Amino acid sequence: MIRALPLLGVSLLVAACGGSTPPPPESPEPAAKEPAAKEPEPEAEPEAAKEPAPAPIEVTMEAKSGSKLAGKATLEETADGVKVTLSVSGISPGPHGAHVHEKGDCSSPDGKSAGDHFNPGGHKHGMPHGSERHLGDLGNIEIAANGEGKLEITIAGANLKPGDKSSFLDRAIIVHEKKDDGGQPVGNAGGRIGCGVIKR
Template sequence: MRTIPMTLLAASMALALAACGDRQDDAGASTTPSTDAATAAGAVTPPADASQAPGATDMTTTPAPHTVAVLSATEGNAVTGELAFEAVDGGVAITGQINGLAPGSEHGFHVHETGDCSAPDGSSAGGHFNPAGAAHGRVGAGEHHVGDSDNVTADDTGVAVVNARLEGATLADGAPSDVLGRGVIVHADPDDYATQPTGNAGARLACGVISQTGAQAR
């Protein structure tokens, strides 16, 4: 019977144990890629708040301003109303209504030079708005003030629906013809479109100031 030397047996056992350890290391290796590997492969982590992402569009909007004149009665009268002003080609359009007039009555209606209704009789609004120094007249019929407008007529309930136009006026542009900040007057009598400089329209029944409302009001 042959005897295997002890040194040879020990060396064989050491080799066997080493091979087994290598196989266990291979079997236990993780198949999940590391964070660095995932990044290298092109994986993208979305931002926590998409609204803060670079290049995000700001959807905030600013409301457009509205230009209005709220009419208040002068002392001893009961005429009120609200008018809206809008820039149009060649002038400014005025829409709205005036309340508290005598049924079926006709009244002069003008933009005046000063946006001040503090006087009890409305005289603080000054004369007709007339930056060009023109003669008083009727819109569309020759020379007239920028603040001149056609008469308004009340219905049988004392309400006048306004759909008028100021020719040559501008709105909120800072030009000499700009009516923003000016006064609006409703007169007691109709404008005759001829008498200088007021059209013989009589006393002032109501007064308002043309102003802007909204975030962009100046």
């Protein structure tokens, strides 16, 4: 037992001189995370294409009831209705009634094949901007001393769409021998001296 003491002392001395336990190795720092890529923003959907307005229609006017009328009309659909531009020559000076009639037929010599005024709403006859009127009431075209005249008017509520109940398509423009005075039932405008079919 006595001999063991020096060995114990040596062991304690070695332990004392051995120094502290080395620190554990440092862990490597984690690599910096790259920022996540942004997802592309969804593209805006294109606006729905608006339905284009129908192309303007050119109408050739034919002389009726033995007149010498000549001319043409242009009808163009706008946001406000149908713009009608009517130009004629070869008739007597003064106002002459003009209307859109229900049938696109100018085959008869007196123009009566075009039927009655175009009146889908079943209203009484009137002037174009009156509170009550036929949709086909265009008013009067004023003819100068040289026999020529022009009428420009936009008819609200009308269109040029095929098959629509308010469409001027496949109907006829009639010019009358006298003034449309707004009276009943159709304006007292007399015979039909010009007719043109509204067609594509």
